[in-house]
Each structure stands twice: as structure tokens, then as C-alpha cells.
Amino acid sequence: MAVNPPAGAARGRPLRLRLLLSGAVAAVTAAGVAMVMPSANAAESTLGAAAAQSGRYFGTAIAASRLSNSQYSTIAAREFNMITAENEMKPDALQPSRGQFNFSSGDQIYNWATQRGLQVRGHTLAWHAQQPGWMQSLSGSALRQAMIDHINGVMAHYQGKIRAWDVVNEAFNEDGSRRSSNLQGTGNDWIEVAFRTARAADPAVKLCYNDYNIENWSYGKTQGVYNMIRDFKSRGVPIDCVGLQTHFTGGSSLPSNFQTTLSNFAALGVDVALTEVDVTNSSTTQYAGLTQACLNVPRCIGITVWGVRDSDSWRANENPLLFDGNGNKKAAYTSVLNALNAAGPTNPTTPPPGTTTPPPATTPPPSGSGRILGAQSGRCIDVPGSTQNNGTRVQLYDCNGASNQSWTLTSSRQLTVYGSRCLDAAGSGNGSAVQIYACNGQANQQWNINSNGTISGVQSGRCLDVWGTGNGQQVQLYDCHGQANQRFSLS
Secondary structure, three states: OEOOOOOOOOOOOOOOEOOOOOOOHHHOOOOOOOOOOOOOOOOOOOHHHHHHOOOOEEEEEEOHHHOOOHHHHHHHHHHOOEEEEOOOOOHHHHOOEOOEOOOHHHHHHHHHHHOOOOEEEEEEEEEOOOOOHHHHOOOHHHHHHHHHHHHHHHHHHOOOOOOEEEEEEOOEOOOOOEOOOOOHHHOOOHHHHHHHHHHHHOOOOEEEEEEOOOOOOOOHHHHHHHHHHHHHHHHOOOOOEEEEOOEEEOOEOOOOOHHHHHHHHHOOOOEEEEEEEEEHHHOHHHHHHHHHHHHHOOOEEEEEEOOOEHHHOOOHHHOOOOEOOOOOEOHHHHHHHHHHHHHOOOOOOOOOOOOOOOOOEOOOOOOOEEOEEEOOOOOEEEOHHHOOOOOOEOEEEOOOOOHHHOEEEOOOOOEEEOOOEEEEEOOOOOOOEEEEEEOOOOHHHOEEEEOOOOEEEOOOOOEEEOOOOOOOOEOEEEOOOOOHHHOEEEO
16 A cells, blocks of 8 residues: 655655555564553653663654754753664765765764764665665666765774764565666675675774654565575674664554564574664554563664654654654653563663673773873863762863862772762663762672773673763763773873
8 A cells, every 4th residue: 555755754754655554553473472550650751762762772763854943952952862864874965976975964864962972873875765876876886986985984983983883774675586776787795795895994983774654574575585685694794784674554563473474584684674663643552552662572672763853854744753742741651651661671691682791801900099180082071060969971071180080999989079079870772871870889889990991880781981082972881892981091
């Protein structure tokens, strides 16, 4: 069943074929997606913080043109801990003329997010849609080279900054065959070439394949994508994750086997993520069900809704998001928040799949004071305003030798400031805030100083991490990977 996009839809969201996928929502519980509807006494009050308890993220897509709207930007910054650029990192936006990259809009999204301590997913490097005109005019080996050059140029600019890239987007037909696009016309190996190029350009970033209508395990398109990923993994083609867009309309509801789909993809050795979620009329049952399915699969790393308020959606006339056009939380919001909170914290002794184990720690000296200097930024970890208030989040700032930048490493692996406040992790998941708090000797205030320059939490196993270099950039926890934004020196 063809669905016409609503008037005013976000640029570039294509006309999509919506098929009546088998399985009613009522069958979800029977299929193993246990609906958890706990009390409203939420452990965390925002989606991002609630998701971070179990080591996941909850994100949204952002349009640069809407960031000047204070309601929009306030909700986005408060509720989410992962950001995807709606259109600003697509090929037509980043390389409007061949060989001439324009990162202004993409950087606007990136800077807005990272200045608020939020992570960023890159979307998307290779896609048959939203190609600049010059690329559309190419074919064969010329187009293949243009794709390679685009991937290299974009990933060089964002190297070490992006959490994951949707390397290839929407390359399959509904029956599981390859889409007959201009990229497919360059040869059946084009997707493999894209992933190998991306890995060479940035060895650390997560590389994802992203598509819609791959939520139902018995559907042809799902099987086509699954078979490609299975083949890639068997041959060593670098792929780390698969994104299920999860656009549920009146004709494609939450299938009863959705959790089976997630589990089967994950069993191939890749992470799974729900990347562009929206649901017709914000069905509370469907939102709770898709959230719980993700929580039930350890390698489901996060959920992103495609927009902030209903009025921002490419499907605005279907009211598909968690906030209405006036910025109010909807019933679906509460169902998602409750499900996330019910999952509770990740067992700190068992990091989620994909977490990099930090290197062996050096033995800390019995005492010593000094600054904690970032290798990438050249700035110091700083307590804003020299405050001693519990819960104050630490940041990067120009080194000045003041007491709010003077840290003592104790024999019990604490990092203290002002003599009585400890560097403290507010959670154990990716994106958890790093703050100061009255010293209490618990594991979330103990740190390993590692031989590669990283500083990892004893409780979480995750590293101190910053997603930018400027003054005011907040410090967080994130999977250890040893890149420059996670390396610090104590001096």
C-alpha cells in the first residue's frame, strides 16, 4: 500500500512502500516481547538518562533549521543522549559540488550536540537518494570512484568524532533483491566496497547498514539484508551494526516476531539499533513493545525517534512522535520511559556487548596532585565556577592552575578536588555524566589510570570521554577505544 508523504515533510524522506506486515500487535506478548508497564515512579526522568542505565542510548533526529526554536532545542537537549542529523550529513548536503565539501550544516548539528554532551550518529554516506546533481549524472567506474571519494572526504572530517555511521542506506527491494539504483549499476560489490572504504578511513567508528521494512523476520526484505550481513561476517567484510528504521504506519505495525528479528541479526555478531522510529498516532502499545523488544536483546544498543515533536515529523499529519506539536509529553512517552526505567542498571561486572575492555591499569601512586590534561584538546578537566555542589558536571576548560582544576589521585583510586569532593560517575552506561560528589568510597568514584592514557571507571569499565575540544565541553563515560578524545595525562 503506497502512502503519500504529508505536506511539509522533511526534505529527502522518500515516498515509501508500506506493506501490510504479518502479525498483530496483540500477538506481541505471546511472541516473547513481554510488555513491562511499571508504576510511574521513574528512576530517571528523561529518555536518555533512563536508557543510559542499561548502557543504551535514546536519540532523536535534529534539523539545523529548527535549532533556533527554543522549545524544540530545549526538549532535544533535555531528553536525548544521541543525535542524528536529519538531512545535514547526507551526500547532497556535504558535497554539493564534486570535490568541494561543505560541512557547515553538518558541523552545526555536531557542535550543538557535543557542546551539550550528546553523542552523534552519522547518516548517511552512500544512498541512491539525495545525491547531488553531479553525482546523479555519473555511472559505472566514475560513480564508484565518486562514492569512494565521498566516503573518504566525509570520514576524514569527522574521524574520531562520530559514534557510528550509516555507511549504506536502503539498498534492498521489498522481495529481498538488490535495489536497481545507480550505485547498484556500478557492480554488485558496491556495498562491500563502501564498508571496506569506510573502515580504512576510520578504524574505530561503528559501521552500520540501515534500512526500512526489515522488522518482520519472515519478510523477504529482512531476509535479503540478513543474508548479506551473514555473508559479510563470514568473509571478514567490516560491518558492526544494522539499523532498523522502524517506521510503523497503519499498514506496517509492530510485528509479533520483532524481537526475533533483533535477536537473529545480533546472533550474526553485529549490534542492532532502531534508527528512525515513528508510529502512526503514537500507539502506546507499539512504542512500549518496540522499546521492550530492544531491551530484551543485549546487543540492541539504542533507539532513535525521527524528530522531536509531531509538528517536526515528515509524517506530521499522523502525529507519530512522543511529544505533541506544543511540546507536551504524550502517553507513548510515559510508556517508553517506564519501560526504560524498568530495565534498570546494567550489571557493572558484565559490560554490554561491544564494550571495549580497558587495558590493565597502572598502580596508582599513594598521593599526588595536579591537573588532568586532555590529549586531544589541550584543556583541563575543570569544575565549572569553582563550585563544590554535589552533582556539578565536570567540563574541559583552559588550564589555569586554580583549585577547581587541581586533582589528587589517592591510594584508593579516587580523584579528589577541594579535598572533599570526588570525581563521580552518575551511571554506568554510555553517555553517563561525570560529576563531583562528596567522597563515599563506592566503586562509581574509583578510577583506573591506564597505560594508554585512558581513565576508566572501576564500576563501569568505561572511559572518561569528551566529544569536542572547546571550553565547556562536558565529560562523560563511553566505551573505551583509546582515541585522543579519551586520553588524559595527570601532571
